[in-house]
Amino acid sequence: MQSGFSWRVAVFLLPALCIYALFSAFPLLDTLRLGLYTANENGVRSFAGMDNYITILQDPQWSHAFWNAMANNLKFFGIHMVFQNPIGLLLAALLSLKNVRFSATYRTIFFLPTLLSVVIIGFIWQLILSPLWGVSERLLGLLGLGDWFEPWLGLESSALFTVSLMSVWQYIGIPMMLIYAALIAIPEDIVEAALVEGATPWRIFWFIRLPLILPTLGLVTILTFVANFNAFDLIYTVKGAMAGPNYSTDILGTLFYRTFFGYQSQVASPTMGAAVATIMFLVILCGVAGYFLAVQRRLQRFAL
Amino acid sequence: MHRTSHLIRPRFDTSRVFVHATLIAYLLLALLPVLLVLMNSFKSRDAIFNDPLAWPTTDTFSLIGYTKVLGRSDVMHYFGNSFAVTVASLFFILLFGAMAAWALTEYRFTGNRWLKFFFAFGIMVPIRLGTVSILQLMVELQLVNTLTALVLVYVAQGLPLAVMILSEFMAQVPSELKDAARCDGVDEFRIFFKVVVPLVRPAIATVAVFTMVPIWNDLWFPLILAPSEKTQTITLGIQQFVGQYATDWNAVLASLSLAIVPVVSLYAIFSRQLIRGITAGAVK
Numbered sequence: 001m002q003s004g005f006s007w008r009v010a011v012f013l014l015p016a017l018c019i020y021a022l023f024s025a026f027p028l029l030d031t032l033r034l035g036l037y038t039a040n041e042n043g044v045r046s047f048a049g050m051d052n053y054i055t056i057l058q059d060p061q062w063s064h065a066f067w068n069a070m071a072n073n074l075k076f077f078g079i080h081m082v083f084q085n086p087i088g089l090l091l092a093a094l095l096s097l098k099n100v101r102f103s104a105t106y107r108t109i110f111f112l113p114t115l116l117s118v119v120i121i122g123f124i125w126q127l128i129l130s131p132l133w134g135v136s137e138r139l140l141g142l143l144g145l146g147d148w149f150e151p152w153l154g155l156e157s158s159a160l161f162t163v164s165l166m167s168v169w170q171y172i173g174i175p176m177m178l179i180y181a182a183l184i185a186i187p188e189d190i191v192e193a194a195l196v197e198g199a200t201p202w203r204i205f206w207f208i209r210l211p212l213i214l215p216t217l218g219l220v221t222i223l224t225f226v227a228n229f230n231a232f233d234l235i236y237t238v239k240g241a242m243a244g245p246n247y248s249t250d251i252l253g254t255l256f257y258r259t260f261f262g263y264q265s266q267v268a269s270p271t272m273g274a275a276v277a278t279i280m281f282l283v284i285l286c287g288v289a290g291y292f293l294a295v296q297r298r299l300q301r302f303a304l
Numbered sequence: 305m306h307r308t309s310h311l312i313r314p315r316f317d318t319s320r321v322f323v324h325a326t327l328i329a330y331l332l333l334a335l336l337p338v339l340l341v342l343m344n345s346f347k348s349r350d351a352i353f354n355d356p357l358a359w360p361t362t363d364t365f366s367l368i369g370y371t372k373v374l375g376r377s378d379v380m381h382y383f384g385n386s387f388a389v390t391v392a393s394l395f396f397i398l399l400f401g402a403m404a405a406w407a408l409t410e411y412r413f414t415g416n417r418w419l420k421f422f423f424a425f426g427i428m429v430p431i432r433l434g435t436v437s438i439l440q441l442m443v444e445l446q447l448v449n450t451l452t453a454l455v456l457v458y459v460a461q462g463l464p465l466a467v468m469i470l471s472e473f474m475a476q477v478p479s480e481l482k483d484a485a486r487c488d489g490v491d492e493f494r495i496f497f498k499v500v501v502p503l504v505r506p507a508i509a510t511v512a513v514f515t516m517v518p519i520w521n522d523l524w525f526p527l528i529l530a531p532s533e534k535t536q537t538i539t540l541g542i543q544q545f546v547g548q549y550a551t552d553w554n555a556v557l558a559s560l561s562l563a564i565v566p567v568v569s570l571y572a573i574f575s576r577q578l579i580r581g582i583t584a585g586a587v588k
Contacts, residue, residue, distance in 0.1 A: 008492045009411045016404035016463050017419070019396075023460035024426055027434030027441060034436055091330060094323050106327050108575050110334055115571050117521035119543045120563050123556070124337050135340065135356045169333070177579065201319075222428075230430040233523045237543060253432075260436060261528075274436045281433045288428050 032281065034274035045271065052275035066276075068247055069255040072160055076251055077228040079164035080171075085220055087168075088175030093205060095176075096183035107180070111173035118170070122237035125166045129153050153238065156248040163249050167234050171227070175220045182216035183209060215295065222291040229284050232257060252280050338564065345369055345557035352553050369558030373545075378533070379562070382541035389451050389537060390519050393458035397515055398508055400459070401466030402474075406496055408467065409474045410482075420471075426464030431457065432524055442529055449532040457525050462515045469514075473507035474500060510581030513574045520567065538563060 038048035056062045091110060095103045113121065128135050129152060137149040152162040186209060194204050232253030235243055241263055243250035258266065260273030343359055344352050351364030358364070373379055408420055431438075438457060439448070447453040477500055485495045501508070526540040536544070542563045549555050571578070 006411075009407050009413055011493075012403040012407035012496070013419070015396075016400040016423075016467065019400065019456065020423065020426065020460050020463045023438065023441070023456050024431050024434065024463075025422070027437035028429065028431070030437035030440075031434045087330075090326070094327055097323060100323060100327075106331060107579065108571075109331055111575075111579070112338070112568070112571060113334055115517050115521075115567050116338075116564060117523070117539050117542075117567070119521075119523055119539050119546075120560055123546050123560055124341050127556075128337055128340065133353070133356055138357060169337075226428060226430065230432055232432070236523070270436050270440070277433045277436060281429070284429065284433075 028281070031274045031277050034271055035278040037271045037274075039269070039271050048271075052272055053279075055272075056275060056279070065247065065250070065255060066279075069250045069252050072249065073229055073231075073251040075160060076164050076167070076231065077225060079161065080168055080224050080228055081221070083165065084168040084172050085175050085217070085224065088172050088220070089179050089217075091172070091176045092179035092183055093209070095180055097201075107177075110176055113170045114173035116170070118233040119237050121166060121170045122234050125169075126153065126238055129162065154245060156245045159239065159245060160249045163235060163238055166238070167231070170234075174223065178216055178220055178223075179213060182213040186212050218291060218295050222288060225287045225291075226284055229280060229287070252276070252283070256280060341557055341560050342564070345554075345561040349554055352557070366554070369554030369556075370562075372552070372555045373558045373562060378536075379538075379541065379545075379559070382536050382538040383566075385451060385535060386520060386538040389454045389458065390516055392451075392455045393462065393519050394512055394516055396455070396459045397462035397466050398512060401463050401511070402470050402501060402504070402508065403496070404463070405467045405470035405474050406500060409471045423464045423467045426461075427468060431461045435524070435528060439528060447529075449530050449535050451530065451535055453529045454525055454535075454537070457529065458519045458522070462519070466511045466515065469511050470504060470507055473504045477503050506577075509574075509577055513578045514581060516570075517567075 035052055036047060036049060037045045038051060039045045056066050091106075094100065095107055100106075127133055131137070131149075131151045137146060140146050140149050150158070152158040190208060190212075191204055194208055199207075229252060231251060235249050235251060235254050236257065239249045241254060241258055241261075243254045256273060256276045259269060259276050262268030340356070344356060346360040346366065347364045348366035348368065351358070351360070351366075355364075360366075404423070408416060408423075442448050442453045445453075447456070481499055481503075482495055485499055490498075521539055522537075523539050523543060526535075526537045527543075530536070531540065542559055545559055546556050
């Protein structure tokens with residue numbers, strides 16, 4: 001490492017620093033500030049303190065929509081944690097077994113949906129689930145479950161669950177790859193020693209491999225959390241900005257979009273939108289902070 | 305589950321069957337939806353509805369969807385926009401990201417650690433949350449409905465990860481190489497471009513693949529910063545096209561297939577790089 005700050009360092013550093021500061025860091029801070037303002041009909045802004053937040057949390061019209069979106073977002077995250085990450089773990093565990101033929105092919109194809117645009121994924125599944133086309137009904141019929149079919153995406157009771165599973169289907173490649181990488185990084189002699197001691201593969205997985213990849217599982221959890229509480233595209237593509245039916249698929253991202261741009265009778269409000277974005281920011285920040293505290297603790301425990 | 309032998313002596317047994325049955329089941333689940341769209345896009349309208357699960361035959365084969373979609377000149381225009389935005393963003397992310405990573409790993413100066421943290425912060429916090437202010441800024445700079453606006457935002461979004469990954473790799477460049485060049489009086493800029501950049505080329509390729517996909521697929525910023533007919537990207541174009549023509553199934557299936565093809569071909573070329581990047585990054 002060279003010491004001292006010279007004009008060369010500045011030349012190397014400035015382009016990245018300027019663009020990142022101007023178009024990422026500054027807008028973020030400015031959004032936090034804007035959430036404290038309000039605008040009248042002429043667009044003149046005035047400082048309003050916590051008014052926007054009080055409105056969101058206390059005005060029945062706003063608080064209902066907000067808590068609905070928050071609850072849906074938590075469910076969205078919960079469904080990812082229950083389906084995406086365990087299935088990703090299962091696939092990674094199977095792929096990392098020794099002598100599994102075609103494992104590279106499996107891996108490549110499992111990761112493919114992750115690369116496709118959410119817009120494509122959304123429409124593909126919409127077509128497949130459409131009662132008009134009848135593909136899912138026919139497929140269920142092949143399994144003798146034809147009577148089970150319902151227009152899941154259109155029902156208030158099942159729309160959120162269905163959309164969440166589409167998202168799970170798309171993004172399962174990420175936890176799978178991260179966990180797979182952690183599993184193959186485990187030193188072979190640890191596992192062999194256990195085998196010699198007579199441990200079954202099942203016990204080796206639960207008592208040796210799984211504890212060793214806990215940090216990766218933590219990373220997967222926080223990545224899922226940030227992605228889920230920032231999600232928007234899939235719901236917008238499949239259910240539109242209104243996140244129907246009757247807001248049953250509304251999450252914070254779609255609420256933010258509607259608040260910022262307006263819809264039907266609701267007027268667009270950048271300041272209110274900034275307030276919603278600030279709340280999303282705080283939620284994500286809490287998640288990230290919680291993750292670092294938990295991981296820090298765990299590392300300390302391992303050190304003992 | 306309690307048979308250990310297969311780990312030592314691979315042979316045909318129940319657990320091996322279970323492993324492959326599970327993997328194949330998931331393979332079908334991952335692949336069938338995409339296949340279903342691709343194969344129906346080559347069928348006539350009647351055939352799409354009458355037997356959606358059948359392959360196109362000589363009777364049912366039809367390119368009507370593709371002629372309809374490609375007949376609209378704007379589709380190629382949208383592809384061009386996406387291509388321009390993605391390539392320009394990648395170029396600046398890689399160039400500026402590599403330069404910043406080099407400055408942060410090679411030179412010791414006050415604020416170095418603080419700057420690293422500043423960049424690292426952007427990895428976890430989505431830039432989308434600053435949209436209100438980004439739009440305002442673009443209005444003031446008169447960049448709304450330009451591709452430049454998108455490039456600026458994507459460069460800002462891509463830099464944190466690029467700086468982090470490239471720093472890791474640049475820290476591993478042997479100091480003998482740099483010192484030898486310095487002794488010969490080679491300028492710092494030449495050292496960077498002639499010695500360091502070629503050495504970290506694999507890392508640059510990995511960052512490129514990682515960064516490219518979210519930019520190509522993004523819907524949010526094109527929708528907000530550049531929704532005009534002239535500046536639409538392919539992702540936004542497909543979103544609006546399929547929304548408007550939802551009843552013309554031939555056109556919908558053809559446009560979805562067209563949107564899938566570039567990404568799948570790129571993946572076919574770069575999948576090894578991408579997978580190696582993820583696995584290497586995660587081990588560290």
